[in-house]
Amino acid sequence: MSDSSPPRKSQLALDFKSATLYALRVVLHSNDTTELISALAQRMRDAGSFFENEPVVIDANLVEQAVDWAALIQALRDHNLHPVGVVALGANLDSAMACGLPSVDLANPAPRPTSAPVADKDVPVVAPPSSKEEKTVVPMAPAIPEVAPAAMVINRQLRSGQRIYARNTDLIVIGAVGQGAEIIADGNIHVYGPLRGKAMAGARGDTSARIFTTQLDPELVAIAGVYRVIETRLDPSLLNQPTIVQLDGDQLKITALGK
CATH class of the missing domain: 3.30.70.260 (ACT domain)
Incomplete structure (x- = not known):
């Protein structure tokens, strides 16, 4: 039996590809x-x-x-x-x-792996070598099979109008986040430089996420949707200082590093 359907073109006018949307x-x-x-x-x-x-x-x-x-x-x-x-x-x-709104499923994503200190007994111990024996190492405990996604690292300054979103992981920015720039992460945010723009950690509801920066002077900070707009200058103990932003109940808490 012959196939009378027209031959397929090598390139069609459209194609389907996966996409990640932030909403x-x-x-x-x-x-x-x-x-x-x-x-x-x-x-x-x-x-x-x-x-x-x-x-x-x-x-x-x-x-x-x-x-x-x-x-x-x-x-x-x-x-x-x-x-x-x-x-x-x-x-x-x-x-x-x-009214034209499709039904969507906002099922909670799988929780991100949490870290915990290694027990002393699981830390490899090196015995001091003698003149007659080689250095010996006590074997480590079996590795945990689940590995968290690698953090997204941005090694440049972010200027007004630029936006970075780290999906399912932490975001590390090595450089300044300028006014008008936006950084978003499902996990923690680390800024090694001035944070002068807007930062949202725990974007998909991770209330344990935090924002760390070496120089805090932001327009807006948010954790898991709880946000604070910085309309007046921060307290001198926090302004342009190394700080941590985290949730305390349903309120944002900003504290100086080391305090």
Whole structure:
């Protein structure tokens, strides 16, 4: 039997390839449209341009009452945010999909491996050599099979408008992060140089993530979505000093290294 279908072209007009997308999750705690629009405006004022032009997924799992999706979608677009999906249940999911929002799965990612000090008994011990014997080494304990992804290392200065996202790992920047630059990591962030831009660690919800820098003077810092806009100069004990930013409950805590 002959095949009468036309021959395939070696190069088609489009192709499918994998892509990694970073999207904000907008979590609703109310269905009141006025309250939502007011809270959105406040958040965007606080964050400046940090979230502008970002894709967002609206999470309405905590809301049982009906949401005015059309008004909420328009409010997000008015702030240069781009709704790309929804997480919701029942009638709210149906009405959101009717407004053009596809249902998405925001299942929690696998937790990142945590590190722990090695027990003294597992540290290799070197016996002092005698004149008649070779140096001996006690064998190490078997290695842990799970290996965390290697950190992303950026060995240059980041200028205004530049953005770096380290997915599923830590981010190390050796150089200055200038005003208007943005650095994002699912894990920790280390900046060996001035941090003058915006930094978000634990971007996918890792509340144990931290931000380390040798010189702190940022526009915005955030851990797992909890952020602080630096509108006034920091305390002299922190400004341009080596510091750690971490979560303490639901508040950001900034402390000087070594204190």
